[in-house]
Amino acid sequence: MSATEATIxxxxxGENKTVFVPPMKxxxxxxxxxxxxxGTKEGCGEGECGSCSVRMNGDLVNSCLVPxxxxxxxxxxxxEGLASDGVLHPLQQAFLLCGGAQCGICTPGMLMAxxxxxAHNPHPNIAEIREGLAGNLCRCTGFMRIFxxxxxxxxxxxxxxxxxxxxx
Amino acid sequence: MANNQMTNYIMPTAEDVPPIHVFWEELPFKHxxxxxxxxxxxxxxxxxxxxxxxxxxxxxxxxxxxxLLPEDLFAKLCVARKAEEPAGV
Numbered sequence: 001m002s003a004t005e006a007t008i009x010x011x012x013x014g015e016n017k018t019v020f021v022p023p024m025k026x027x028x029x030x031x032x033x034x035x036x037x038x039g040t041k042e043g044c045g046e047g048e049c050g051s052c053s054v055r056m057n058g059d060l061v062n063s064c065l066v067p068x069x070x071x072x073x074x075x076x077x078x079x080e081g082l083a084s085d086g087v088l089h090p091l092q093q094a095f096l097l098c099g100g101a102q103c104g105i106c107t108p109g110m111l112m113a114x115x116x117x118x119a120h121n122p123h124p125n126i127a128e129i130r131e132g133l134a135g136n137l138c139r140c141t142g143f144m145r146i147f148x149x150x151x152x153x154x155x156x157x158x159x160x161x162x163x164x165x166x167x168x
Numbered sequence: 169m170a171n172n173q174m175t176n177y178i179m180p181t182a183e184d185v186p187p188i189h190v191f192w193e194e195l196p197f198k199h200x201x202x203x204x205x206x207x208x209x210x211x212x213x214x215x216x217x218x219x220x221x222x223x224x225x226x227x228x229x230x231x232x233x234x235x236l237l238p239e240d241l242f243a244k245l246c247v248a249r250k251a252e253e254p255a256g257v
Contacts, residue, residue: 048174103210133182137174139209142188 008072012037013081017156023069026054030068031078039079039108042138050136053109054078060116079108082115090113091153102140109136114150123154
């Protein structure tokens with residue numbers, strides 16, 4: 001069996017992990033099965049829906065389309081890395097407050113896409129939010145509350161940084 | 169199946185979806201608890217786990233994936249039966 005498996009090193013949410021898996025195994029399955037990070041969901045499994053979105057070396061990728069060998073040595077961010085010490089990330093808090101999640105399958109991907117968007121554009125307008133989330137399908141909400149959630153998170157970031165500015 | 173993938177089952181993305189206004193129309197469904205009627209996709213989520221739970225309740229062997237084939241059931245029952253046999257038989 002060892003000939004068909006490879007040692008892969010990953011940095012997941014800041015922690016170094018080593019897995020021994022078939023090199024063409026999907027990153028999605030390595031995260032879920034080998035690392036027990038089941039927050040990342042499989043939607044379509046063919047790169048159409050964005051449910052399995054994670055960040056890899058700062059890029060937003062569909063983890064169902066990434067053979068794990070391609071992720072060797074990469075820094076990965078999954079939805080599990082958003083909250084820290086039991087405190088929700090501002091995006092998670094905003095999704096909670098604005099009703100941005102219904103059935104929840106798209107939510108981890110939406111959160112990662114939103115995080116990716118805000119990392120590049122901390123104060124997006126609605127059109128930019130729509131564009132940033134265009135690769136993530138949601139069949140429950142009709143998207144509106146998701147846009148509101150991201151907008152709210154971006155605004156509360158703005159409010160926080162404004163407060164910080166005023167405090168100085 | 170006419171549309172078995174999302175490549176040609178085109179659904180609105182975040183860029184396409186129009187503003188949505190919600191209106192409530194109350195028409196109680198006489199066959200549902202409290203008049204409720206399941207619509208959309210979520211009601212599809214319940215039956216499979218309910219059936220698997222019923223199988224667990226009936227035979228004490230649990231399954232956590234579908235489709236569940238008679239062969240799967242048979243294989244697990246054989247394992248369970250073997251485990252139940254007293255040692256030395």
